[in-house]
Amino acid sequence: xxxNHVIRDNALIIRLAGDLIGEDNGSGILEVxxxxxxxxxxxxxxxxxxxxxxxxxxxxxxxxxLTKFRNKGGEVYLLKPSESVQKLLVITKLNSIFQIVQSxxxxxxxxxx
Numbered sequence: 001x002x003x004n005h006v007i008r009d010n011a012l013i014i015r016l017a018g019d020l021i022g023e024d025n026g027s028g029i030l031e032v033x034x035x036x037x038x039x040x041x042x043x044x045x046x047x048x049x050x051x052x053x054x055x056x057x058x059x060x061x062x063x064x065x066l067t068k069f070r071n072k073g074g075e076v077y078l079l080k081p082s083e084s085v086q087k088l089l090v091i092t093k094l095n096s097i098f099q100i101v102q103s104x105x106x107x108x109x110x111x112x113x
Contacts, residue, residue, distance in 0.1 A: 001025045009108045011043040012036040017050030026061030033065045042074030049080035077101050
């Protein structure tokens with residue numbers, strides 16, 4: 001798995017690609033999220049359009065990020081899940097916990113009103 005991140009309009013944007021399958025993969029992502037929170041960022045958009053596969057450990061990474069942001073009064077959005085990842089989110093009912101969106105710009109526009 002690969003990822004990159006950027007801060008844009010006071011939001012952390014993380015782009016994931018490949019397979020999110022464990023703590024080893026997720027530790028760097030968690031570190032980026034923790035650093036952003038420490039800098040006062042309260043919004044994260046995780047672009048999962050490039051994820052091919054995610055297992056329970058990968059889901060745990062996403063939930064950890066969500067928990068950390070919500071504990072600080074923030075929010076996490078999942079951006080453009082693939083069909084297979086969307087099915088997994090529905091089966092696990094995580095689609096009712098995470099806000100799933102199709103446009104990064106829409107989230108930023110709504111939040112920065």
